[in-house]
Amino acid sequence: MSRLWEKGLPLDERVLRYTAGEDHRLDARLVSYDVQGSIAHAEMLASQELISGDDCRAICDGLRALEQSFVDGDWQISLEDEDVHTALESRLTADIGDAGGRLHLGRSRNDQVLTALRLYLRDAALDLAGRVGGLRSSIATLAGRQGDVELPGYTHMQHAMPSSVNLWCGGFDEGFADAEAGLQAVHKRINKNPLGSAAGYGTPGLPLDRELTTQKLGFDGTQEPVTAAQLSRGKAESALLFEIALMMQDLSRMASDLLLFYTQEFAYVSLAPQVTTGSSIMPQKRNPDVLELLRAAAATAHACLDETMMITAKLPSGYHRDLQRLKSPVFRSIDLAIESVDIMAYLLEGLEFLPDNIELDEGIFATAEAYRLVTEEDMPFRDAYRKVAKRYAK
DSSP: OOOTTOOSOOOOHHHHHHHHTTHHHHGGGGHHHHHHHHHHHHHHHHHTTSSOHHHHHHHHHHHHHHHHHHHTTSOOOOTTTOSHHHHHHHHHHHHHGGGGGGTTTTOOHHHHHHHHHHHHHHHHHHHHHHHHHHHHHHHHHHHHHHTTOEEEEEETTEEEEEEEHHHHHHHHHHHHHHHHHHHHHHHHHHOEEOTTOTTTTOOTTOOOOHHHHHHHHTOSEEOOSTTHHHHTTTHHHHHHHHHHHHHHHHHHHHHHHHHHHHSTTTOOEEOOGGGOBOOSSOTTOOBOHHHHHHHHHHHHHHHHHHHHHHHHTTOOSSOOGGGGGGHHHHHHHHHHHHHHHHHHHHHHHTOEEOGGGOOOOGGGGHHHHHHHHHHHHOOOHHHHHHHHHHHTOO
């Protein structure tokens, strides 16, 4: 096993474990993206006559075969591999010989990992946006099914003004529409090609065609100058996690509403049996654990965003190994967001509002009465306000 950076010097096993960290586990989701970036890089090298056409074909065919064998479960990224990049290149070289050793010409692990991450983040943002669209469909179905059911609208946890299931659903739908648009907008910051920037200072003397890899990988543009690539580390990640944090906050507030509505004291809603759990001691209990975990998930999303931003906050320019620690909070936030959006959409499918249990306090119509006095009796609003208020003075 020879890692990309090795020079034949000994490495303490403890240092390997610490520096590799979680990468050998986290990088499983990056295999196909590193293959995409590597194929584009090899084809660019061949077009510039920096490697032969035969070597390029061997590299591309070998990478595709390795991607498929990974999907089939024939190999995994190990601690000895350290990361996806060594795992692929070492196996490629073992499979096709010297041609595999020509692939790394004109790139560093720095721009290689950043390219794979950008390709992954691009897909993750659009995938999550699509899932939010699915959640909005579940909300629309609920509104269509029970939109006319009256609800009290609350301020300060008190009955304030009349509302409805339709209004309740509509407020959250608008928030998730913003989330969907925000996730799509992040694409612009993500979709810049860092490949060819190498360790952050380019590849002096090599006639790389960075525009070709930009085209092949579907990036909107090439990141210029090369020194911008490392300075941008964490920005696209934080932008995506910011949108996730906002979305998760709306999910948390929806969960909080439903938890209140589900209490025996309110009993505004029922939940499908398959989305509730039980107690180990109390036979009668049906617990809304899913909603409680959804409520808590916003804290994790916020923490991931904070962690990502703090890692890069005071770094000088250039590459630093600190940046490796971005992967864990980024992946954790994305995975949690996907799971949370999907489970809330599923839960809403079996949610039922119970109109017979929903009572509106008489005072909830006070504002409407004040408006009636203004429109029908030409009374100044402040006088109408005071007149109606006297009815409820205690």
